[in-house]
Amino acid sequence: MTAILEGRNIVKTFTTRRGGQKHEVRAVGDVTVAADRGEIVGLVGESGCGKTTFSRILIGIETASSGTVLHDGKPVATKADWKALRRDVQYVFQDPYTSLCPTMRIGEALAEPLLVHGIGDKSERAERVREALSLVGLQGFIADRLPSQLSGGQRQRVSLARALMIRPRVLICDEIVSGLDVSVQAQVLTLLTELQASLGLSLIFISHDLRVIRYLCDRVVVMYRGEIVEQGPVERVFGAPESDYTRGLLAAIPDHSRRGEPRLGLRPAGHEGARLA
Ligand SMILES: Nc1ncnc2c1ncn2[C@@H]1O[C@H](COP(=O)(O)OP(=O)(O)OP(=O)(O)O)[C@@H](O)[C@H]1O
Numbered sequence: 398m399t400a401i402l403e404g405r406n407i408v409k410t411f412t413t414r415r416g417g418q419k420h421e422v423r424a425v426g427d428v429t430v431a432a433d434r435g436e437i438v439g440l441v442g443e444s445g446c447g448k449t450t451f452s453r454i455l456i457g458i459e460t461a462s463s464g465t466v467l468h469d470g471k472p473v474a475t476k477a478d479w480k481a482l483r484r485d486v487q488y489v490f491q492d493p494y495t496s497l498c499p500t501m502r503i504g505e506a507l508a509e510p511l512l513v514h515g516i517g518d519k520s521e522r523a524e525r526v527r528e529a530l531s532l533v534g535l536q537g538f539i540a541d542r543l544p545s546q547l548s549g550g551q552r553q554r555v556s557l558a559r560a561l562m563i564r565p566r567v568l569i570c571d572e573i574v575s576g577l578d579v580s581v582q583a584q585v586l587t588l589l590t591e592l593q594a595s596l597g598l599s600l601i602f603i604s605h606d607l608r609v610i611r612y613l614c615d616r617v618v619v620m621y622r623g624e625i626v627e628q629g630p631v632e633r634v635f636g637a638p639e640s641d642y643t644r645g646l647l648a649a650i651p652d653h654s655r656r657g658e659p660r661l662g663l664r665p666a667g668h669e670g671a672r673l674a
Contacts, residue, residue, distance in 0.1 A: 399470035400431035401599050402486055402567050404455050407464035409447070409623075424450040426623040427464075430601070432567060437593060437600040439614035439631070441607060441646070447623040448603045452569050455601070456488050484514060487560035491572040496556055497544040503530075503555055504540030510562045529558040533588060550581035554588065561592070567599045574609060586613060607650055611635055619643050 409425040425447040432438045440448045453459040455466055457479045466473045468482045490496040497506055507529055508522045517525060527537055533554040544552055553573055560568055570589070574582040590613065593600055604610055610617050611631055618628040619642065627640040638644045 398433050400433050400467065401469060402455060402482075402601070403429070403431035403467040403470075404451060404461075405429050405431075405465045405467060407451055407454055407466075408462045409450050409454060409459065410462045423623055425454070425461075428620070428623070428625055430618050430625075430628075431467075432599040432601055434566070434599055435593075435597050436616065437602060437614045439610035439617040440601065440603045440620060441605065441610050441617055442620035444605060445622075446620040448620055449571055451620075452488070452571060452601060452603055456483065456486055456569060458488070484563060485565050486567040486569065487563070487565040489556050489560045489568060489570045489573050492576060497552060497559075499544055501543075502540065503542050503544070503547070506544075506555070507540070507559050507562055510559060514563050516563065525562060529562055532561065532592065533558045548581075549577050550584060553577060553585050557585075557589070557592070561596070564596075565598070567601070569601045569603070571603045572605070575604065575606065582609070589613070607635075607646055619646065 407425050407428045408423070411422045411424055413420045413422060428447070428451055430438065430440065430451070440452065442448055450459060454461045454464075457466070457473070466482070468478065468485065471478070473479055473482050497503075501509075504523075504526050507526045511517055511522045511525060516522070526540055530537060530539055535551065535554055535558070539547070539551070539555070544555070547555065556573070557568075573589075574585050577585060586609065589600070592598065600613075602610070602613055614631050616629065617631050617634050619626050619634065619640065621642050626642045627634060627638065629639075634643060635647065638647060
């Protein structure tokens with residue numbers, strides 16, 4: 398099967414300046430991840446391991462130092478290719494406060510992607526806004542509200558609705574539940590699984606929380622310091638992890654861990670030796 402979206406051999410190096418000195422940060426080093434139609438792929442790893450940078454490269458928010466993004470198996474090279482990709486792949490950000498304009502009513506925020514892509518007239522757009530709100534379990538009157546008048550869970554539902562406005566085939570979700578209370582997290586995750594199944598979406602789901610990955614994903618990619626240390630079906634990776642780093646991450650889940658065991662700050666096999674830090 399041809400993957401809908403793939404980042405192949407992606408490398409990203411940032412150059413920063415500190416005290417007049419140039420520093421190179423290799424945020425992503427030769428990472429390949431692909432999502433098939435209807436597949437939910439989890440990207441997991443500690444903060445700073447390169448998950449966000451990799452996923453931003455997939456949608457062209459960030460440019461790779463080397464490597465290729467493929468859309469339906471074809472390299473994304475021209476402006477027109479990127480435009481087609483952005484019509485098909487939408488990004489949902491961690492913090493709906495920053496992704497929703499504070500002065501724009503929800504209805505306008507939802508209609509905006511349709512305007513940008515030149516879809517529908519005014520009444521069609523209003524209809525699509527009503528449909529999208531209902532799809533994410535929100536009532537129509539929410540369209541007249543400002544983001545500040547909604548709860549965190551409602552705002553994240555609006556962000557999902559906004560991402561779905563142009564009917565993409567792929568959603569990239571970057572830590573979308575990490576800012577929410579546990580009970581609200583569960584509601585948003587349930588909604589996401591329902592939407593994924595009913596719309597046949599592919600998801601690339603970024604999280605540092607293995608419990609969320611286990612609940613949601615078909616396949617998981619474990620990253621450490623910009624590289625993939627392990628990947629495979631969720632049951633296999635959780636049931637019989639191959640790398641010490643993954644074993645360490647699993648041990649750090651409260652249910653798995655023994656009292657007094659070190660939590661994160663682990664080193665994977667094949668890097669500086671497999672050991673608990
Ligand atoms: N614009 C930038 N300039 C310089 N360094 C950057 C930039 N963006 C990211 N980095 C660095 O690249 C590395 C990977 O960061 P990235 O945000 O992709 O990781 P992450 O796994 O998504 O972490 P988090 O979960 O905290 O967002 C980090 O060392 C980070 O400091």
